Amino acid sequence: MAGATGSPAAGSAETPAETGAETGVRLVAAERLPTPGGHYSHAAVAGGLAFVSGLLPIDPAGRVLNAEPFEVQVAQTLHNLGEVLASCGTGRTHLVQVRVYLTQVERWAAFNALYADWLGDHRPARCIVPVPALHFGVALELEAVAQVPAAQNR
Numbered sequence: 001m002a003g004a005t006g007s008p009a010a011g012s013a014e015t016p017a018e019t020g021a022e023t024g025v026r027l028v029a030a031e032r033l034p035t036p037g038g039h040y041s042h043a044a045v046a047g048g049l050a051f052v053s054g055l056l057p058i059d060p061a062g063r064v065l066n067a068e069p070f071e072v073q074v075a076q077t078l079h080n081l082g083e084v085l086a087s088c089g090t091g092r093t094h095l096v097q098v099r100v101y102l103t104q105v106e107r108w109a110a111f112n113a114l115y116a117d118w119l120g121d122h123r124p125a126r127c128i129v130p131v132p133a134l135h136f137g138v139a140l141e142l143e144a145v146a147q148v149p150a151a152q153n154r
Helices: 070-088 105-119
Strands: 026-028 043-046 049-055 095-102 125-130 140-147
Touching: 026 070, 043 070, 049 070, 070 105, 070 140, 095 105, 105 125
Parallel strands: 095 125
Antiparallel strands: 026 043, 043 049, 049 140, 095 140
16 A cells, blocks of 8 residues: 655656645554555545545454454454544544445444444444445445544644
8 A cells, every 4th residue: 555655656746745734634644554555545634634544454464354253353443443543643532424334234233332332432423334345355444534633633
């Protein structure tokens, strides 16, 4: 996955000023997660919000957990979300919205219970979208938006 350096990619028409701090957009790479495999960052922080890219159940060593039980996949994906939020200077209690893609909507209740345990009393807006398949054959993917405290929003 391409790193989030704020530098334009080779052959890019963008200048550094269009991809970094000068635009008010901070691209975030979570150091304790594998580098994204595509042309994106783990998150982008702008306007006091962190926009978290789609996260999969991939462990810090880069191992895709597609053969693991659903509960393990959920736990890893939520762990990954926590790592990205921390790298953005925020945390789960600042989540504003979470979108979850599930390959089996019958797992809604199981996901909801695991999510509630992870999140506690905080209840951000959420959408669960049933999908026929996800990359690598994983059971779920999630993306999120979180508020970033003013001191971290630089």
